[in-house]
Amino acid sequence: MSTTVFFAVIGAALLHAAWNALVKGGADKTLSMGAVVIGHVPLAILALGFVPAPALESLPYLICGIALHFGYQMFLLLAYQNGDLTQVYPLARGSAPLMVALFSVVVLGVHLENLELLAIAIIGTGIISLALVRRSDGLRNPKAATFALITGLFIASYSIVDGQGARVSGSSVGFFAWLAIANGLLMALFLAIRHPETLKAIPKKGIFILLVGGGASFIAYALVTWAFTQAPIALVTALRETSIVFALLIGVFFLKERLDLLKVFSTAMTLIGALLLRYAR
Template sequence: MSPLVMLTVLIAALLHASWNFLIKQEQDKHISMTAVVLGHVPFGLAAFIFSPLPQIESLPYVVIGALLHTGYQLFLLYSYRIGDLSQVYPLARGVAPLVVTGVSVAFLGVTLGRMAMVSIVIICTGIMSLVLVRRSNGLRNHRAAILSIVTGGFIAAYSLMDGMGARVAETSLGFYGSLSLLNTLFFTSVMHLIRPGVVKDVFCNHHRLAVAGGGASFSAYALVIWAFTIAPIPMVTALRETSIVFALLLGVIVLKERLDLVKVVATLATIVGAGLMRFNF
């Protein structure tokens, strides 16, 4: 992986953690997530000014990717309603490299060396130990852990789908612009059913959150999709998950979430595993 791609993915990691922090900080998670998703719209439309339209062959990837992003956003929303940022975010992001690697080996012809397998074991150890994390009140939070793992499955699925789709589309920005607009349509439709009035509330009262959160979210993943077209998807996915460092710091320092030894060890293990993984493809 070239230094430019590495720097780009690390910037995306910081942006990922930042918009997750904004969502967790808001009291009403339905409003904050809806604001972030709606905030994609101006950036998605602007993408067509600076990028050509994706190839028609990429349309199935756009549709399936938009559905997967919607599932991810819904599960992340409910994870944040019951869990700490410094638990939910590392666990959700830590699952993704494992699934991406497994699918890549089983179906995409990727061969792993011994050190790569060691890195996977390290990440697994970190993820499983996060199930033991306690909430701020000292109680265990297994529900948040389960929801976070499912969220990680969605991250892995859309990462693979989007990486392959952007290559077929022959334009990473045009591909993600199309996907983000369709994702917004899907997500706001679901929100209209489960929380009527939320979309209107965001339009009327939460412009700043939409612009800040939506801009960070769109920019972060646009950079990642570009990296997917340059470097192997598992490598980019693993490096992107260093965002858990930023999420842990934001959760503990700004949100005053509980910091215990389990969180520290689990997060460090996931970081080390992700770091080792990117040298093994």
């Protein structure tokens, strides 16, 4: 993995942790999630003025990606409504690279070096250990863990689909821009049907999250989508999960969530795995 791709994905990880913290820290998590997703649309429209349109061959991937991203957002919202950022976020993100690596090697026939496989395993296993973390009130939270793992399955699925689609499209940013617009419209439709008052409140109560969270989320995944075209999808997905480090720091210092040795251990393993990925090739 080149230095440029490596630091682009690290930057995406920081942005990703930041918008997740905005959603988790918001009083109305449905409003926050809706604002972030709808907030993709202005930047996506702007991006389309500067990049080529994706090739028609990528349309099936685009349609599938839209559905998977929406499913991811729904289950992430459920997870955040039931658990702490420092439990939900790492478990959802940590399970995804293991699933992606397994699918890439077994189904897609992607060759990964032994050191790369070891790095992915270290990152994924270390983060998944956070399933043992207790809630802020000191109790176990299997419900949040279940929702987080389902979220991880959606992350793995859309990562593979988006990675393949970006490569076929010939324009990774154009591919993601159209996906983001469709996803934003789908979220607005969902809110209009299920939570009409929440949709009406976004321009007043959620404008900061729409602009800042939506902007951070769009840029983060635009970087990741581009990275999918430059390096194996499994490696990009695993490296992106270094966002656990940023999420842990935000959760502890800004959201006042508890810190324990298991979280520190998981973070250390994530950093070790990231370093191994950097120097594996």
